[in-house]
Amino acid sequence: MNEPETSTAPSLSRRGLLGGALAAGAASALVGIPGASAVAAPGTKEAEPQQRPATVFFDEEALNFQLLFALGAAGYGASEVGELLSTFDRIHGKGDTLRAVFEEFHRLGRQLRDRGERERDAGRTDSARLCFLRAAMYFDQALFYTLASSQPTRSHEGAVYREMEGAWASAASLFQPRFEPVRIPWSGGTLPGWFLSPGPGRRPTVILNNGSDAQNIDMYVYGGAAALERGWNALIFEGPGQGGNLFLRNQPFVPDWERVITPVVSWLRAHPKVEKRRVSLVGQSFGGYLTARAAAFEHRLAGLVTDPGVVDCFVSWSGNLKSLLPLLNHGKKAEFNKYWKQYVIDQADEYERVGLEKRLEIYGNVSTYDKLKLAQKFKLKRGIARRIDAPAAILSPQLEQFFPGQPETLHRWLGNASTLIKFTVAEGGEYHCEPMAPQLRNERVFDWLETNT
Numbered sequence: 001m002n003e004p005e006t007s008t009a010p011s012l013s014r015r016g017l018l019g020g021a022l023a024a025g026a027a028s029a030l031v032g033i034p035g036a037s038a039v040a041a042p043g044t045k046e047a048e049p050q051q052r053p054a055t056v057f058f059d060e061e062a063l064n065f066q067l068l069f070a071l072g073a074a075g076y077g078a079s080e081v082g083e084l085l086s087t088f089d090r091i092h093g094k095g096d097t098l099r100a101v102f103e104e105f106h107r108l109g110r111q112l113r114d115r116g117e118r119e120r121d122a123g124r125t126d127s128a129r130l131c132f133l134r135a136a137m138y139f140d141q142a143l144f145y146t147l148a149s150s151q152p153t154r155s156h157e158g159a160v161y162r163e164m165e166g167a168w169a170s171a172a173s174l175f176q177p178r179f180e181p182v183r184i185p186w187s188g189g190t191l192p193g194w195f196l197s198p199g200p201g202r203r204p205t206v207i208l209n210n211g212s213d214a215q216n217i218d219m220y221v222y223g224g225a226a227a228l229e230r231g232w233n234a235l236i237f238e239g240p241g242q243g244g245n246l247f248l249r250n251q252p253f254v255p256d257w258e259r260v261i262t263p264v265v266s267w268l269r270a271h272p273k274v275e276k277r278r279v280s281l282v283g284q285s286f287g288g289y290l291t292a293r294a295a296a297f298e299h300r301l302a303g304l305v306t307d308p309g310v311v312d313c314f315v316s317w318s319g320n321l322k323s324l325l326p327l328l329n330h331g332k333k334a335e336f337n338k339y340w341k342q343y344v345i346d347q348a349d350e351y352e353r354v355g356l357e358k359r360l361e362i363y364g365n366v367s368t369y370d371k372l373k374l375a376q377k378f379k380l381k382r383g384i385a386r387r388i389d390a391p392a393a394i395l396s397p398q399l400e401q402f403f404p405g406q407p408e409t410l411h412r413w414l415g416n417a418s419t420l421i422k423f424t425v426a427e428g429g430e431y432h433c434e435p436m437a438p439q440l441r442n443e444r445v446f447d448w449l450e451t452n453t
Helices: 014-023 061-076 081-093 098-121 125-144 154-172 216-229 243-247 258-269 287-295 315-320 325-329 333-343 350-363 368-375 406-417 438-452
Strands: 036-038 049-051 180-186 189-196 203-209 233-237 274-284 303-307 392-397 418-423
Touching: 061 081, 061 098, 061 125, 061 216, 061 350, 061 438, 081 098, 098 125, 098 154, 098 350, 125 154, 125 216, 154 216, 154 243, 180 233, 180 258, 189 216, 189 243, 189 258, 203 216, 203 258, 203 287, 216 233, 216 274, 216 438, 233 258, 258 274, 258 287, 274 287, 287 303, 287 392, 303 438, 325 333, 325 368, 333 368, 350 368, 392 406, 392 438, 406 418, 418 438
Parallel strands: 203 233, 203 274, 274 303, 303 392, 392 418
Antiparallel strands: 036 049, 180 189, 189 233
């Protein structure tokens, strides 16, 4: 690649830049993950490298990782393995393009939604509920890849989001007790959400805080269903930068997440079904940073769980943007945007382009320079972290690919007030947010919550 002639031009390694940029994000980020890794159980000598052919459905590692979440959801009735494998075959038949992923999951979501409506109209509510749950998960997969569709626009993302949320709302209305749609006042607007409760009486409650690309159906899998099984309430909500606030209202993330969690906690403590001294907070993926930051300032929490522990969300960008960081850090906006477009976007293939756009969209409808300036603010300093006074559980999966080592850093900062919970390849709990093991993950999270809050 030829370097720009301008004297201030950075020395760029396009593949390194793209690799790092794609890694900067959350649960379903389009990044590469190891296909083979040296794996050892904690406290033992390093084992020989292990291949994981049973979990490799696509050669593109990032795509493979994303779709593992859909497979894991089968444990809670939010997907069907046979439906997924048949869909994978159709995607293979179209050449494994991201557009094919969008088209096939969008088609499958509509198919299950229509079946759910027929079952509901016939009075078969249990079958209808399960169809709507799976439809929501399949629309969720399509939403993630809408930027690879023939209409890669925010308005199209909004339309697919509405289809997904409609399927989720239809499922929610068929649970017993039915899930309660809520709107929590926030900053002149509202935080839309769902209050899940197994029945009457005051109960311990968990706030399920998603990351940068999980949706309500994901949080049902990662905590909502398990809370109900344990007799707990759960609140699933969408903050700025998430769900409808992103796709319908164009609200970017805010780094001072206590502004979001404090009104959520206040709302819950006033709810007649909530045991107000037993409100805990669980953060998923990018939410591992958000919830730790919030807990440093919101001191009414009974407990905190971060999955994983995150102290620096910008680390993957900074590690691979070294050539562009001087421009970013010294206010060279025009030059930064010029080189970004010329040497990254204009040369990117489908996977790279969609990955970059997906990772950056959460920071607002502004230039890439302005998005990354906001992204730099998502860092948790040790002094702030040490203000957390609630007992904390910090999850650390083996082969964590986005924030390696950060769970251990947060654990060191919090000391004996925190518990480090590890997940291993041997038990199928590897990778960011344990995509193949949500049941195991929820068992350990709620065992810890029941013991420590």
